[in-house]
Amino acid sequence: xxxxxxxxxxxxxxxxxxxxxxxxxxxxxxxxxxxxxxxxxxxxxxxxxxxxxxxxxxxxxxxxxxxxxxxxxxxxxxxxxxx
Numbered sequence: 378x379x380x381x382x383x384x385x386x387x388x389x390x391x392x393x394x395x396x397x398x399x400x401x402x403x404x405x406x407x408x409x410x411x412x413x414x415x416x417x418x419x420x421x422x423x424x425x426x427x428x429x430x431x432x433x434x435x436x437x438x439x440x441x442x443x444x445x446x447x448x449x450x451x452x453x454x455x456x457x458x459x460x
Contacts, residue, residue, distance in 0.1 A: 384425045385410035385432060386455035389447075408441030409452065429459065 380390040387409035394403055394414040402415020410432045416425045432438075437452035 382407040382409060382412065382458075384412045385437075385452065386457075386459050388455065397428070406441070409439060409445040410437075411440030418434050421438075431457065433460075 379388055381388050381392050382390055382395050384407060384444055387407055389409075390403075390404055390407060392403045394405070395401065396403065401418055402413075404413060404415045405422060406413045412418075412423075412428050413427070418425070432457065433456065437456070439446040439450065439452075
């Protein structure tokens, strides 16, 4: 099972961004936009909307160095329902 990033809409997170039981961040880093749940938001105070806007303004680059960008990756389509 995979989960969707609430920041950029990427459908390949390994776990929910926030725990359904406790609301705590997963500490997973979205390979698409680079948001780290529990750090970017809780520790750094960044909102999903702020991060999304900055990521879009940077041209929606693939963020991960350790996970290959999917060959059919279309960031403009995955983020469209969130904006």
